[in-house]
Amino acid sequence: MRISQAFKFEAAHRLPNVPETHRCHRMHGHSYRIELVLSGRVDPRTGFVIDFFELEQVLGPLLRQLDHHCLNDIHGLENPTVENIAIWIWDKIRPRLQQLSAVKVFETAGCWAEYDGDEP
Ligand SMILES: Nc1nc2c(c(=O)[nH]1)N=C([C@H](O)[C@H](O)COP(=O)(O)OP(=O)(O)OP(=O)(O)O)CN2
Numbered sequence: 001m002r003i004s005q006a007f008k009f010e011a012a013h014r015l016p017n018v019p020e021t022h023r024c025h026r027m028h029g030h031s032y033r034i035e036l037v038l039s040g041r042v043d044p045r046t047g048f049v050i051d052f053f054e055l056e057q058v059l060g061p062l063l064r065q066l067d068h069h070c071l072n073d074i075h076g077l078e079n080p081t082v083e084n085i086a087i088w089i090w091d092k093i094r095p096r097l098q099q100l101s102a103v104k105v106f107e108t109a110g111c112w113a114e115y116d117g118d119e120p
């Protein structure tokens, strides 16, 4: 069984490694959406793979770190592409969420990265 929970945050960023002519080189903002995907067996007593409230507790501190901040100022997010944000979130929460199977980060409705721990 796979379950997902979505979260939102607002943040500013710029991409330091694209050419100066690239519009994302300049500071701008996005309404980001995060989706956490969890895989596991349904507990026969609770009926849950994992309680959504538990996910909120695990992700909450990270959301507070991200929301209404400049992502470039956050340690590990100096180049805040959706790919790097997804890896950053995965690395921070996977040790506490063994059932985590993917982290999706949407920058816009049509652009997102999905990370499942497949890179070193
Ligand atoms: N592979 C990636 N490519 C790009 C990323 C990224 O994280 N990974 N990021 C960007 C920029 O952040 C850029 O701001 C994205 O802009 P855009 O998709 O155009 O979205 P906007 O909302 O800013 O523009 P609209 O035209 O209003 O949709 C670029 N590439």
Ligand SMILES: [Zn+2]
Pocket (backbone or CB within 6 Å): 013, 024, 028, 029, 030, 107
């Ligand atoms: Zn951007």
